[in-house]
Amino acid sequence: MSYLQVTQLNKSYGPTQIFNNIDFSAEEGEFVTLLGPSGCGKSTLLRCLAGLTSVDSGKIVIQGQDIVPLPPQQRGIGMVFQSYALFPNMTVEANVAFGLKMQRIPACDLHRRVGDVLELVEMNDYAKRYPHQLSGGQCQRVALARSLVTQPRLLLLDEPLSALDARIRRHLREQIRRIQREMNLTAIFVTHDQEEALTMSDRIVLMNKGQIVQNADAETLYTEPVDAFAAGFIGSYNLLSAEQAMALTGITYAGRVAIRPESVTISELNEGIPAKILSHSLLGNVVRYRVLAHGVELSVDVLNRSVASLRADGSDIGLQLDLVTLREVA
Numbered sequence: 001m002s003y004l005q006v007t008q009l010n011k012s013y014g015p016t017q018i019f020n021n022i023d024f025s026a027e028e029g030e031f032v033t034l035l036g037p038s039g040c041g042k043s044t045l046l047r048c049l050a051g052l053t054s055v056d057s058g059k060i061v062i063q064g065q066d067i068v069p070l071p072p073q074q075r076g077i078g079m080v081f082q083s084y085a086l087f088p089n090m091t092v093e094a095n096v097a098f099g100l101k102m103q104r105i106p107a108c109d110l111h112r113r114v115g116d117v118l119e120l121v122e123m124n125d126y127a128k129r130y131p132h133q134l135s136g137g138q139c140q141r142v143a144l145a146r147s148l149v150t151q152p153r154l155l156l157l158d159e160p161l162s163a164l165d166a167r168i169r170r171h172l173r174e175q176i177r178r179i180q181r182e183m184n185l186t187a188i189f190v191t192h193d194q195e196e197a198l199t200m201s202d203r204i205v206l207m208n209k210g211q212i213v214q215n216a217d218a219e220t221l222y223t224e225p226v227d228a229f230a231a232g233f234i235g236s237y238n239l240l241s242a243e244q245a246m247a248l249t250g251i252t253y254a255g256r257v258a259i260r261p262e263s264v265t266i267s268e269l270n271e272g273i274p275a276k277i278l279s280h281s282l283l284g285n286v287v288r289y290r291v292l293a294h295g296v297e298l299s300v301d302v303l304n305r306s307v308a309s310l311r312a313d314g315s316d317i318g319l320q321l322d323l324v325t326l327r328e329v330a
């Protein structure tokens with residue numbers, strides 16, 4: 001059996017079913033991300049794991065023990081929220097020490113453990129500060145330290161980076177992942193940000209409307225979406241009807257077809273499918289063109305090598321489709 005095994009978990013609020021028959025697992029030391037659009041039930045699922053929200057039925061088994069009957073404080077779970085939820089009237093070290101004090105850990109052990117964990121999150125120079133004297137990223141590192149200091153058997157992270165700016169987010173992503181690996185922690189991370197999920201996770205559980213759509217590693221999720229929702233949510237797939245796909249490839253398809261923008265190549269007019277550039281937008285290292293070919297509009301991503309290589313709107317071009325990367329989706 002896996003380190004964490006969630007089986008047939010159900011949750012409703014009154015007549016509204018939030019999720020039903022959720023099954024997933026995590027191995028020891030695995031970083032699993034629950035990814036999905038706003039309202040799909042991922043935070044509620046995380047809160048159910050933590051015991052902050054009750055479940056209607058189902059099992060949550062950690063190391064062979066069903067924790068559903070246990071109150072939150074007996075589950076051995078650490079949790080970090082989007083809002084840092086630090087005690088404003090306590091210093092950084094007092095915030096971190098709080099959980100250990102509740103466990104009546106002797107003072108010398110307590111100081112050593114608080115010092116160790118503050119060092120781990122690179123916040124030991126700020127031990128005597130109060131939360132209002134810290135940046136958002138620093139607050140979140142303290143919140144992380146506070147959840148790690150009790151040595152939880154499972155770490156839950158509910159969109160911990162979403163209130164932070166892009167640069168700090170990237171730095172904290174790496175820091176969380178480093179610490180999680182170093183401590184061999186089993187972690188469940190919630191996000192609606194596909195880039196965050198793809199860069200951080202060992203495995204991604206993609207959710208929609210209270211159901212698990214796909215459960216796979218990042219590469220599989222990105223290259224082999226199981227259905228149109230997965231293709232629409234991950235990457236920036238072009239979703240074509242069978243007729244549109246036929247018009248472009250000459251191949252008969254039974255259902256919709258997904259093509260990734262980076263698997264289409266732009267070449268000269270007399271090479272491949274004749275097409276026209278409608279517009280373009282700069283995404284930084286990539287230029288995304290909207291092109292029209294046989295009456296079908298597509299996004300095409302090209303590496304932004306130089307200004308000279310940019311294609312002007314209205315240019316006539318040729319398109320090459322990498323047929324191997326086309327996916328039929330339900």
Ligand SMILES: Nc1ncnc2c1ncn2[C@@H]1O[C@H](COP(=O)(O)OP(=O)(O)OP(=O)(O)O)[C@@H](O)[C@H]1O
Pocket residue numbers: 013018036037038039040041042043044045192
């Ligand atoms: N206490 C509650 N009472 C009734 N409905 C609730 C309650 N908490 C959450 N919901 C509903 O449950 C659904 C799932 O909410 P949840 O917060 O789990 O979604 P989410 O996927 O985490 O979304 P987000 O990314 O926006 O936080 C939503 O439709 C929400 O309105």
